[in-house]
Amino acid sequence: MSLEKRYTPQTIESKWYQHWLEKKYFHSKPDEREAYTIVIPPPNVTGVLHMGHMLNNTIQDVLIRRARLQGYNTCWVPGTDHASIATEAKVVKKLRAKGIKKSDLTREEFMQHAWEWKEEYGGIILDQLKKLGASCDWDRTRFTMEDKLSKAVLKVFVDLYKKGKIYRGLRMTNWDPEALTVLSNEEVIHSDEHSKLYHVRYKIANSDEWVTIATTRPETILGDSAVAVHPKDERYAHLKGKKAIIPMVNREVPIIFDRYVTMEFGTGALKVTPAHDMNDYEIGLRHNLEVIDTLNANGTMSEAAQFYIGEDRFSVRKKIVKDLEALGHIVNVEDYQNKVGRSERTNAIIEPRLTEQWFVSMKEFAATGLKAVETGEVNFHPKHFYNMYHNWLNEDNIKDWCISRQLWWGQRIPAWYYEGEVFVAETAQDALNQAQEKFKDKNLTLEDLKQDEDVLDTWFSSWLWPISVFDGFEKQDELKYYYPTNVLVTGWDIMFFWVARMVMAGYEWSEDLLGKEHIQKYGKQPFKHVYYTGMVRDEQRRKMSKSLGNSPDALELLDNYGADGVRFGMLSSAAAGNDILFDAPYDKTQKKTLSESEKCNQGLNFANKIWQALRLIKGWQIEDKKQPKVNTLAAKWMDNRFNQALERLDNSFKDFRLSEALMDLYNFTWGDFCSWYLEMIKPPYGEAIDRKTYEQAIGFFEKITIILHPFMPFVTEEIWHNLNIRKEGEDCIISQYPKVTVFDEEFLKTVENAKELITKIREARAKIKGLKKHTLMQLYVEKSNNAQLFFDTPNIKELIMKMGVLDVLEMTTTEPESSVAFIAGTEKYYLIVKQEIDKGAETVKLKKEKQRLEGFLIGIAKKLSNERFVNNAPEKVVALERKKQADTEAKIKLIEEQLKSLSL
RNA sequence: AGCGGUGUAGCCUAGCGGUUUAUGGCGUCUGUCUUACACACAGAAGAUCGAAGGUUCGAAUCCUUCCAUCGCUACCA
Incomplete structure (x- = not known):
């Protein structure tokens, strides 16, 4: 058998992935073993693999592969979520390109198109994960909008409605005029943007006086229904009971006094537009103001605005300023910076809008979510993320969850209306029965009922994921085996979308589903640990994203360095919770981020290093002869050192310190195994190795491939197969993870001392000009008790002589002629040098x-x-x-x- | 604005009261194509541990303030 001179990942990686799939090693069925379960945070079905996914899924794969090697029945459930807004936007866009408008289609026709789109493009990301080596149980791939999962969604909706935890109400909501839907608070991203602050004066009715307000949104003036000032503001006290005249529309509105107004800001006078501002709405409620909705759903001016009807709000902003100027209302305009909310999905500027929506009441849920982490039933890694979690969930901050979306792609809300009454049920028939009973009218038919037009928020599906992927709402046989899952690996940016809500759902339903006994034994929590990954950022600390174009191409990276290299690169610098500054260079001339990385290259080099170690060992001739003393010592040392390293490794895993675990492995493999152990046992050129040493070396190497396998699955599988002849069904991926046995720390220290001495000898030799590598030299050590003790260690002398290339190593009481001295540890050594130094x-x-x-x-x-x-x-x-x-x-x-x- | 995380050599990272005038890796520099590996080997340089105070016999480590940075929450229109 001849081995390639260099390790080349490309062919090897696809070969082994295929092999693992064929052997169904990723597949899990409940059995007598203990389960180790991870559910993937389902990526968006429209998504493509990016750096965040690679980090996140590498970590999950490391945990799963290690657990598999430790003998657990491992189950990593993959899947995607249906991402209502993003997907619907893509489908609408695709249809538009074909000249079809969504409004021309019926709901059913549109859904047909959407499903076609999903079948064609959806789930690309899952195939990309395979390239990364992800050992997901692909037979279990789920999708949040498939039948069974949708049924679960409807079921919990009805359940919560019955419990009074879901309600419908008129609220100020975040409206996305592009997607034509309401968004939850979490889907709105606020950031500072440049704008202008317009000072506009309104005439006071029946007087020559004016009052000047300041606004960033002059187009909303048309919807003003009051001017507010602070009750203690003396400047305006005399305006009590007067009215102001809204320019252009010439509406007389009251001047009201409300403590919400900040006297110091602008002029201290505030225009109040209850239809288009969250706070103004509240003021409106307090003062019983008229709500004048001057905007259409798509962000154009409505009839109620009286002017600019049908024109977009932003072009109106420019126009109205000109028109107000012409009418003498503009006092001045200043540059200003304020927070603007944009839709996470469409980037459209959000309009506050009064709409009727469905909400989940969060007070109780939030308390449950907090308690789960406080009691340690759910553990955060790193711990400090609890602060952020608490900040969001505490009762002062928590807001009810708006779950309806004005879209078609998603689970349609199971609520039917008739004569102003609402009937919530899992099926239309159930709703009809309810209606018939309520109205005592057996003649009511399905046609009489009108189902809610809206669908549910995607997260209302995903929060059930740890239960629903096991069909837990339908039958519990699998749920009993796999729930609670072990760990959830996710970026902290979706702590609220996901983690918090999954915890809430877990506590809400697990007991009903699994029974008291099961819960008492295993707990209600959906997962025991949450591992928060950092964000992958570029060198300027910006989050790597497709829209910024600052991300390398994930697939190109995999091509360049192999999955093993990329996995190494991502993990080696990713201390838990810390952001990663990924080192892909930015090419100014091409204006794009290159798919190159020193970190990944280090991983590729590492794979090659182990490959070279394999070539070395496999190149040896084997002979049945007595084991040299040095090799006996080397084996003893390697055995002890391995267990010491393994113990550290286990501890790192216990604390989820994966990058530390990987770096320890790297140093152990490269430094201890390759640089020291292999050099210790390496036979002189042309000579054969004794069989015992050869077999020991293969044994150590095999153990190393196993503990390294979770991190670099491909190269280790390849090497593992080259180390020994393997039977059908024997593979590294399913071999046995070693367990720590006792090791002798004193002995390890002694060998460390020997290593230090050898280094010193090499240094001394290096100073001698023209010295041949194999020239034997003589070394003396000053006689002392310590020295005696050290050299009494069996075979240590032989080791030092071999590694130091010596033919004499003796004690002395006098300083030998023509020698150089050096100190190693606390001993003094003399190396005989015939040459001037x-x-x-x-x-x-x-x-x-x-x-x-x-x-x-x-x-x-x-x-x-x-x-x-x-x-x-x-x-x-x-x-x-x-x-x-x-x-x-x-x-x-x-x-x-x-x-x-x-x-x- | 309130709250939180982070801040250790050019970059990443360990240490989180005394075993340390600070750990490991990458990169840099200097040698070496030495019979597994130049994707390597052998050396070297590089840090007043963000700043200033304080507590202590002793602080990278604890406290206070400040700065930088990343977030979360709430926003003054």
């Missing part, structure tokens, strides 16, 4: 080291001479400082001796 350079180096140590010593002495330190600090600490002092003094003494002999 650069005394000057050596002296400089030693003096520098001496200086450093003396500085260190001063620090310690300061502490020890401080009486309060000696008296107050714990004895242990003082003793430690004393030991540090003694050790440092000894070292300085050795250096001084060396300097003396150099000057001779």
Whole structure:
């Protein structure tokens, strides 16, 4: 068998993914094993893979693969959500390109088109996840709008309605004039934008006086129904009982006094437009003001505006300023910056609008959500995200959840109207029965009832996801096995859309579905842990997004570095919860972000490094002969060191510190295994290796591929298969994760000392000009108890001789002729050198080291001479400082001796 | 404006009261194509731990204020 000189991910990755799929390793069925479950935060069905997804899904895959290796029955459920607004917008756009308007279609026809669109384009992202290596149970792929999941949605809607937790009401809502739907608060993004503040004067009726108001939205003047001032504002006290005349429409409106007005802002006088401003609406309620809706749903002026009817609000803004100016109403215009809300999906500026909507009452839900995290039934990683969670959920801030959307793509609200009454039911027939009973009229038919035109918010589907993907609302056999899920991995930006609401849903329904006994044993929570990933940002700290064009192409990255490389790159710099500044360079001439990354390249290099280790081992001839002493020691060390590393690794996983886990593995594999262990056992050129050592090496390597597998699944699977002849059905992905066994820390320290000594020998050798790599040298160590103890360690001498390329290593009581001295640990060594060494350079180096140590010593002495330190600090600490002092003094003494002999 | 997170070498990161004049990695610089690997090996340089005060015998670590940055919430029209 010959191995490629370099590791090339491309062919290898697709080969193994295919193999895993064929073997159905990702598929889960309930059995006697303990389950480990993750439900994917369903990406938007219209979406394509971006950097955030890659980070997020890499983490989920790492957790799932490790659990699988540990013997859990792992189930990672993939799927997508139907994203009503985004998808409907895409479908409308596509139809428009074909010359079809949504308004020309019936609801059923439109839905037909939408489903066709979904079948054609939806779920591309899931295929892309396969390229990343995601080991999702694809047989379980779900979609929030499929039949069963939709049924669940209707079921909980009816349930909440019956419990009085859902209500319908007239409210000021966030209206998206482009998507023609209302949005929840969370779907509106507020940001500072440049605008102008217009000072406009209104005439006071029956007087020559004027009152000047300030507004950023002069087009809404046409809908004004009052001018408000603060009750304590003396400037305006005399206007009590007077009326102001709204320009152009010449409407007389009252001047009202309300404490909402800020006296210091603008002129202290506020125009009140109850139909188009949240706060004005509240004022309107208090003062019983007229609500004049001057805007149509699509953002054009309505009949009620009287002017500019049918024109868009933004062109009207320009026009009305000119017209007001001509009429002498504009006092002045200043540049201004204010917060403008835009739709997360369409980017349209949101209009506050009074509409009838369905709401979920949140007070109780919020308390449940908070408690779940407070009690530790749900754990956040990192913990501090609880602050943000609390901030949103506490009773002062929580707002009822508006769940209706004026769209067609989604679950249609199961409410039917007849004669002003509403009937909420899972089916039309049920609603009809209710209506017949209510009206005592058996002759009512389905035609008499009118179903609500609106659909439900997409998140009203996704909050059920941890239950509904197991068809939990219908039957509970699978839910019993997989619920609660283990961990949810998500960006903190959707903490409220998702995490909070999923927790609420879990607590609301799990007991009804699973029964008291199950809940007492396992809990109500939908997941035990929430791992919040950071945002992936560019070098300027902007969130990487498609719209900004600052993101590299995810698929190109995968092509360039392999999935293993990209996974490494994403994770190595992603401490939990911290944002990642991804290092893809921006090309100014091409004006785009390149699909290149040093971080991913490091991952590819790492894959190649392990590949090279494989080539080395597989290149050895094997012979049945006695194991050399060095190799016995090497094996003992590797075994201990492996367990030490594994223990650290387990701890990192326990705290969800995945990047630390990966970096530890990287250092262990590259440093300890490749650079030290393989060098220790490497036979001299041309010689064969003994069978025992060979088998041990294969054994260690195999364990390494297993613990590395969750992070870099492809290269490890490939190497694992090359290490041994494997039977059908044996694969790295389903092999057994090693368990930590005891390790000898003292022994490990001894070998570390040996490694330090070897490094020192190599340094000393490197200074000798023209020295051949294999030239054997002689080393003496000054006799001492410590030295005796050190070299008594079985086989340590042989190890140092091999790694240091020595033929003599002995104790001495005198300084040998023509030698250079150095210190390793607390021992003094002499390396026999027949050649002159650069005394000057050596002296400089030693003096520098001496200086450093003396500085260190001063620090310690300061502490020890401080009486309060000696008296107050714990004895242990003082003793430690004393030991540090003694050790440092000894070292300085050795250096001084060396300097003396150099000057001779 | 209120609240919260973060701030450690050019970049990422560990440490979160004394084992540290600060950990590891990337990058940089200097050698070396050494029989697995130049996607490598061997070395080196690079940090007054955001700033200023305070608590303490002792602070990167705790407290206060400030600055920067990222958010959340609420907005003065």
